[in-house]
Each structure stands twice: as C-alpha cells, then as structure tokens.
Amino acid sequence: MKSFLLGALFVTGLFALAPAEAAQDGTSGLPVPRFSSLKADTVNVRNGPNKDHDVAWVFHRAGLPVEVTAEFETWRRIRDADGAEGWVYHSLLSLRRTALVAPWQKGETVPLRNGPSPEAAVVAKLEPGVLGVVKACDGKFCRISGESFDGYVAQSLLFGVYPNEKME
Structure with missing residues (x-):
C-alpha cells in the first residue's frame, strides 16, 4: 500500500510540474x-x-x-x-474568444438570428467587421454578443472560430 501511495504521489507530482515546465521555456503549453x-x-x-x-x-x-x-x-x-x-x-x-463578422464581405450584411438555425428569425443584420464576444458554438452556429446585440451567426461567417469548432 505504501509503494502505491508513493507511486501515486510521484505521478501526481509529474502532472503538477508540466505547466511549470511549459512556463520555463516561455511557451504557453496551449x-x-x-x-x-x-x-x-x-x-x-x-x-x-x-x-x-x-x-x-x-x-x-x-x-x-x-x-x-x-x-x-x-x-x-x-x-x-x-x-x-x-x-x-x-x-x-x-x-x-471574440470574432469579427465576415470581414471579407463588402456591402453585404450578415443575419443575426434568435436561435442556432437557418430557419430562426432574423433579429438584426450585422455589418461586416462587427466585433462580438463568442459565447458558444455548436459547429454550425455561434452565439455572439456585443454592444446592443446578442444572437446567433452562421459559424462560417465569423473570423475567430474554426469551422466545425464546438465550444460552450
């Protein structure tokens, strides 16, 4: 039993050192x-x-x-x-995590919807380059919010998240 506990403490200690080692060379470990x-x-x-x-x-x-x-x-x-x-x-x-709304589009607005679906009601139209905070993504839609808006945008229309990325 004693050797098991020492082994567990040793392994736990190794895991505890991993972030410190990442910090020693300046990299984030992310x-x-x-x-x-x-x-x-x-x-x-x-x-x-x-x-x-x-x-x-x-x-x-x-x-x-x-x-x-x-x-x-x-x-x-x-x-x-x-x-x-x-x-x-x-x-x-x-x-x-933040995102820019379709910065590559010029002259077209992007629908902000009240739910994560292409059939959800459009609650606003966002100009390209609008900055929002990413609240969550399901792989197809992300909930973003900013000054005076909160809703869902197609994930493919955002710079700041990867295609199909999921986050809560």
Whole structure:
C-alpha cells in the first residue's frame, strides 16, 4: 500500500510540474494554432520574436481576434483577419474568444438570428467587421454578443472560430 501511495504521489507530482515546465521555456503549453484576442488598445506587431525586430504595424483596438500560429519563448506569431502575420509579446493576448463578422464581405450584411438555425428569425443584420464576444458554438452556429446585440451567426461567417469548432 505504501509503494502505491508513493507511486501515486510521484505521478501526481509529474502532472503538477508540466505547466511549470511549459512556463520555463516561455511557451504557453496551449495548442497551436488557436484563436486568441488582443488585450490592449495598442499592440505592436513585430517582424520577429523579440524587441530588436522592427514594428511591422500597430493594432489600435482591444478585443480583435487573432490566430496564434506559433510560439517562441514569450512571443506569439499571430495572423489577423486579413492574413497578415507578425509577432506579439504574449502578455498582449487574451484567451477571451471574440470574432469579427465576415470581414471579407463588402456591402453585404450578415443575419443575426434568435436561435442556432437557418430557419430562426432574423433579429438584426450585422455589418461586416462587427466585433462580438463568442459565447458558444455548436459547429454550425455561434452565439455572439456585443454592444446592443446578442444572437446567433452562421459559424462560417465569423473570423475567430474554426469551422466545425464546438465550444460552450
């Protein structure tokens, strides 16, 4: 019995160390790729994973969704809705899931529905580029909310979630 308890404590200890090991090399230990969002109103995007690299561009809106495509120490390579890629410092990213409504569409609105179905009533029409917080996705529809709206949008019309991704 004593050796079983020691073995259980040893195995438990190994699992407890895993996040600490991930933190030692600066990586998050989270899956890559993944979606994240910008924490700050001003985020410098650099050409490489350190402050010695030039700033390629600057985001000026907190909450924008970005896709983390790689990690190097405390830096994350991200891709935005336009497909541009660069490096940002990890503390400028949040795990909060947000989405942009069809940023690739021009001149067309996107229906916001009162339920997760193409037959559900349309409660509003959202302009391309509207930013919302992702509440849940069932693989086909996501519930998103923002200032003055809350409803369901076809998942294929959002940047910030993967096709068929499910989340509660």
